[in-house]
């Protein structure tokens with residue numbers, strides 16, 4: 001076939017200024033190259049559909065990297081193989097635009113294998129135009145994943161061997177096995193008939209996107225006379241004789257008539273709605289707490305430790321939240337890293353009246369040991385004159401240190417008596433507050449009401465605080 | 478202002494949404510997964526988009542696409558994922574597209590482990606991808622700064638049309654602290670170079686390819702000027718007790734939190750020790766360090782790496798004063814006591 005001289009479609013620039021140099025009329029493609037013809041077919045369709053202003057073409061890395069020289073539409077150039085991911089970002093951000101991912105076989109089927117497969121599988125509402133010329137054109141004629149067995153290229157100088165390089169990859173066949181794609185067809189550029197078919201196929205693939213129906217994939221078997229070292233005429237023959245028998249030209253999947261267009265309605269939220277969604281409704285609470293009282297204690301560096309399930313992390317968060325309500329500086333750090341062994345969990349909690357440095361407690365002045373291993377692990381690290389609270393229901397030994405204040409509370413027993421072992425941690429918080437007066441119990445209770453997600457457990461947790469306070473008053477005052 | 482006790486990683490997400498970011502593309506990796514997890518709820522709920530990409534490579538390229546349309550978009554990951562994103566970051570920098578990337582550092586090399594390290598410094602601050610480019614790097618050390626710097630990152634990204642990376646670590650990400658959030662979402666500025674899918678912007682082109690050597694050289698020079706401007710205008714650091722300090726301790730991120738305790742303890746003992754915490758890693762506080770070189774005797778740099786930031790300190794000091802390194806690796810985070818002991822050696 002002779003290259004047709006078509007009138008320049010309006011979706012092409014009149015002069016290809018971006019190309020630079022002296023010849024601003026013709027493309028950079030070799031004579032007989034498939035890209036030039038496909039560009040024209042695409043440009044005509046864009047004009048006919050009246051989508052020129054809102055169409056964005058993603059050009060790949062390959063001979064068509066310079067597609068933006070020609071198309072008078074939005075142009076984005078993508079990294080090698082990544083065009084479907086870039087197209088995803090473009091389309092998800094602007095659902096009214098028409099996004100086309102234009103890719104060669106190296107770009108799409110080799111380096112970009114993951115991107116095309118997953119964009120297809122997500123059913124991105126984009127149009128993919130896949131130029132299969134069985135070779136790497138741009139880099140000078142190396143083997144492509146679609147190179148035919150026996151075909152000589154610069155990197156398969158003895159002909160592609162199926163043993164060494166495998167067989168050519170059939171992308172339409174693969175893509176059409178996925179649920180999401182709406183339309184998958186392979187065409188070829190060999191004669192007027194097949195060119196006409198290609199025109200129809202491209203239009204359908206665009207129409208699907210305009211109708212918000214989803215992912216369309218068009219593979220076009222196209223000549224690369226330069227890479228194949230053939231004349232244009234021989235190239236067309238080669239496609240017919242060698243490629244088409246292996247890459248059948250047909251519709252692989254078409255559910256476009258059965259598909260309901262998707263809604264692309266945009267939700268725009270007001271500032272207030274956004275804050276609600278983020279759970280950031282301003283509390284309206286002013287900084288009213290008298291910070292002087294904070295002078296009463298220096299930084300509380302706490303280690304709270306126990307079995308997973310004893311609620312030690314929650315206890316820490318709750319304490320931090322309570323202290324925050326009193327405008328203390330707070331930090332909470334969960335056990336993380338080498339410390340976390342043997343099913344035990346712990347957290348570091350710092351409460352302070354000044355800016356907190358390290359959030360990691362290595363030498364706590366308060367240790368809450370909900371089980372034996374926690375006491376074993378951390379007893380020696382507690383600062384002199386510090387406080388150790390042990391859960392005497394489970395910890396079966398006394399605190400050995402005599403330079404700390406040791407408090408024993410049968411937390412688990414008390415909690416079971418209340419009918420819920422899970423509130424042992426709250427009893428402990430109650431006791432801690434009574435011992436240190438760091439946080440007002442009223443604030444503590446307000447915080448529980450606010451922060452506890454399961455509202456039906458608020459009452460029992462509040463009662464647990466009281467039980468802790470009571471135990472200290474009765475046993476340690 | 479609304480105040481919430483919140484994890485650093487989650488503060489990033491809320492801050493991003495309040496900064497007008499409407500698209501999040503990510504791939505799970507510990508210890509950054511919480512960012513993706515929380516983005517997966519908050520972005521769609523606030524009218525935005527969340528996509529779990531097939532890889533970090535895809536995620537950064539989705540950001541590239543979304544940013545091309547004028548939207549604020551982001552991604553987050555940890556070391557191994559950042560290695561994969563470098564190609565995309567180079568393209569974003571080349572095409573001068575704004576975006577925000579969060580790196581919650583873990584230990585390496587290779588798969589390493591999931592505990593905190595600061596060994597991504599070189600790959601983040603020195604580029605990491607191919608070509609002459611730089612990214613702006615912010616290093617928060619609290620949950621509040623995770624929010625604030627994410628928001629600032631979006632503004633800087635737009636101001637300079639460049640990727641901005643929030644470089645943080647597993648501790649800062651996992652830690653809960655009170656965070657005050659603004660009660661208004663930011664307006665996203667109009668980008669006249671972006672593709673809005675309309676007549677006005679139809680002729681815009683987003684690309685990093687420039688075949689003409691002269692043009693590409695010019696482009697590189699232009700980028701260089703931009704980075705110079707960043708160096709002139711955007712340096713941020715925090716200095717504590719540095720004025721009369723004989724020994725300057727330096728560290729960023731979680732390490733700076735421990736160093737705060739070290740300095741406070743030593744000051745109580747009457748020792749003349751100060752702390753310089755770089756907040757922007759690029760641009761680096763070179764000038765401040767050079768000034769301190771005139772007044773202080775020694776520098777001690779503490780890092781969770783084999784000594785990466787220390788090279789920038791050495792450059793800034795230009796041989797004027799001695800510099801020492803205290804470092805831990807593999808996920809070990811030094812205690813305040815360990816750092817105190819290290820500091821005492823140089824007093």
Ligand SMILES: Cc1ncc(C[n+]2csc(CCOP(=O)(O)OP(=O)(O)O)c2C)c(N)n1
Nearest residue numbers: 061062063080104105106107135136137138
């Ligand atoms: C990461 C990366 N690897 C390799 C290249 C070099 N490269 C440029 S084009 C190309 C192959 C393109 O072949 P294909 O996708 O078949 O397109 P064609 O040129 O045949 O149209 C390669 C390998 C690159 N630009 N980037």
Ligand code: SF4
Nearest residue numbers: 029030033063137224
């Ligand atoms: S090398 Fe092949 S694909 Fe590239 S322009 Fe020439 S003919 Fe077309």
